[in-house]
Ligand code: DNO
């Protein structure tokens with residue numbers, strides 16, 4: 001297992017590489033160029049600049065996240081071919097700089113969705129990302145996105161780039177005629193277009209689950225259960241077509257048995273990377289994010305790490321969203337302290353599991 005950390009680059013992250021380097025056991029990053037719009041080529045110069053900084057700090061960057069898939073690809077528009085060609089160029093460019101895994105998602109319009117980005121946790125006064133479907137009430141998707149952008153403390157969150165807001169209504173309208181099967185067919189077209197390039201360059205694609213793990217606003221969503229992922233894997237049979245098992249995203253639906261899902265795809269060698277975090281159920285379609293420790297949420301983090309150990313011990317993992325603690329402010333969900341505590345806790349579980357299985 002390689003422990004990594006998400007870093008948005010020196011221009012848009014308030015956390016520094018030297019802080020990340022000081023987290024015990026941190027080997028590298030799951031990097032992201034968050035200023036890139038979906039569909040744009042990530043140029044060699046841009047990648048090199050990011051990698052040079054990371055390597056100078058003594059960290060690796062073998063995983064890149066959120067090379068976002070253009071909506072025209074998901075909607076199956078004729079313009080998709082150009083965006084697929086751009087995606088292939090990005091894959092090649094990333095491979096030249098040592099990238100081995102690309103984490104992406106195939107969620108229409110939205111990346112993750114929350115109704116509150118800083119819900120105070122009464123037990124300890126910290127705050128975390130929160131979702132309650134009832135709070136959506138009369139809110140339209142546009143209201144929700146505006147609300148999210150306004151409450152992000154000036155940071156952009158993945159998938160919420162302001163330039164996408166302008167086209168949001170048209171895009172939502174277009175999705176009304178797209179069924180989950182249509183979306184899967186468009187997904188297959190995308191995989192058929194990019195997987196040969198991945199195989200040639202030795203890059204693995206890892207699909208992040210829908211978050212929350214159920215359909216929202218009537219949009220088709222096809223990546224929120226083991227069954228969904230089985231279908232995605234079947235769309236293109238290649239070791240380069242894998243999943244990024246995000247325990248908190250999939251775990252937002254208590255019907256998903258996370259350790260069992262890890263074992264299922266781990267045994268098939270189809271886990272390209274993992275996000276490991278905990279979640280606390282508060283009711284039907286209602287949850288908040290918790291500290292990583294098992295006892296503070298509803299996921300069994302020991303069983304999760306044990307499943308990784310037993311079926312995909314060489315995978316890349318990172319702590320995912322954490323709480324905001326110790327008066328830290330910054331990008332919601334991506335503070336330094338709670339994610340560092342999370343990494344340390346997961347490393348502790350890992351050491352215990354390894355030593356007790358010798
Ligand atoms: C949520 C996050 C996501 C993820 C992207 C990948 O749990 O991990 O923002 O990075 O969906 O495309």
Ligand code: MN
Pocket residue numbers: 208246249275320
């Ligand atoms: Mn995640």
